[in-house]
Amino acid sequence: MSVIAAPAVRLAGLRYRWPGAQADCLDIERLDIASGERVFLRGPSGSGKTTLLSLVGGVILPQAGSVEVSGQVLAALSSGARDRFRADHVGFVFQLFNLLPWLSALDNILLACRFSPQRRARVAAAGSTPAAEAARLAARLDLDPGLLARPAAQLSVGQQQRVAAARALIGRPGLVVADEPTSALDADRQQAFIALLLEECAAAGAALLFVSHDQRLAAHFDRVLELDHMNRASAACAAEGGA
Ligand SMILES: Nc1ncnc2c1ncn2[C@@H]1O[C@H](COP(=O)(O)OP(=O)(O)O)[C@@H](O)[C@H]1O
Numbered sequence: 514m515s516v517i518a519a520p521a522v523r524l525a526g527l528r529y530r531w532p533g534a535q536a537d538c539l540d541i542e543r544l545d546i547a548s549g550e551r552v553f554l555r556g557p558s559g560s561g562k563t564t565l566l567s568l569v570g571g572v573i574l575p576q577a578g579s580v581e582v583s584g585q586v587l588a589a590l591s592s593g594a595r596d597r598f599r600a601d602h603v604g605f606v607f608q609l610f611n612l613l614p615w616l617s618a619l620d621n622i623l624l625a626c627r628f629s630p631q632r633r634a635r636v637a638a639a640g641s642t643p644a645a646e647a648a649r650l651a652a653r654l655d656l657d658p659g660l661l662a663r664p665a666a667q668l669s670v671g672q673q674q675r676v677a678a679a680r681a682l683i684g685r686p687g688l689v690v691a692d693e694p695t696s697a698l699d700a701d702r703q704q705a706f707i708a709l710l711l712e713e714c715a716a717a718g719a720a721l722l723f724v725s726h727d728q729r730l731a732a733h734f735d736r737v738l739e740l741d742h743m744n745r746a747s748a749a750c751a752a753e754g755g756a
């Protein structure tokens with residue numbers, strides 16, 4: 514009997530409205546992202562892409578419907594358990610990277626392990642240590658070893674972005690979500706970064722949900738989703754005013 518992995522993400526009957534808003538921001542009947550699948554989510558500014566990622570990360574909870582990540586219904590967890598689940602199973606790469614500027618690049622990467630017993634356990638099970646794994650990922654992402662000791666604030670935008678990717682990937686979360694992580698880069702560097710991110714997600718067995726409004730990047734992915742096409746609240750969401 515074969516074991517079928519739970520989807521990395523499953524949304525069903527999802528509705529989300531921001532507090533104080535007059536209309537729903539998201540109304541999505543169904544979305545499955547398979548384990549290991551690489552999905553490009555496209556949509557104009559203000560269409561709800563970042564809101565969707567916050568729901569997938571369990572940072573906010575929907576008013577109706579469910580969000581499952583690797584088979585776990587997020588609303589079934591307490592707020593603290595949801596934070597721990599996110600730390601263990603979801604790697605985030607944000608638009609502005611959200612590195613702690615005073616910490617070294619290495620310590621920024623290690624932070625993901627510090628908050629996650631499961632990431633530490635997965636690193637140990639692979640016969641490595643967090644520091645060695647951080648160095649390996651940094652090398653794979655073309656970050657010079659000499660940069661790892663520097664405060665994140667002293668790195669270029671492209672270097673900070675690769676530190677953020679290493680932080681998301683360390684300890685092999687089942688899902689990596691990236692929110693317009695290439696918007697600050699020129700076209701050549703965007704393509705190179707996406708290639709590296711895809712390679713490392715494949716090596717880690719992680720599904721990737723990559724959000725961008727830039728259609729040119731879509732060719733790298735298994736599937737392209739247009740948020741406006743699957744969001745029955747798209748007109749109302751846009752009318753609330755873009756973010
Ligand atoms: N923290 C928030 N509080 C209230 N409304 C928000 C918040 N974040 C986003 N919104 C609203 O939700 C809609 C979608 O925003 P967002 O998800 O950031 O879009 P995108 O990432 O596609 O640009 C916008 O109308 C925006 O104003």
Ligand SMILES: [Mg+2]
Pocket residue numbers: 562563564692
């Ligand atoms: Mg956004």
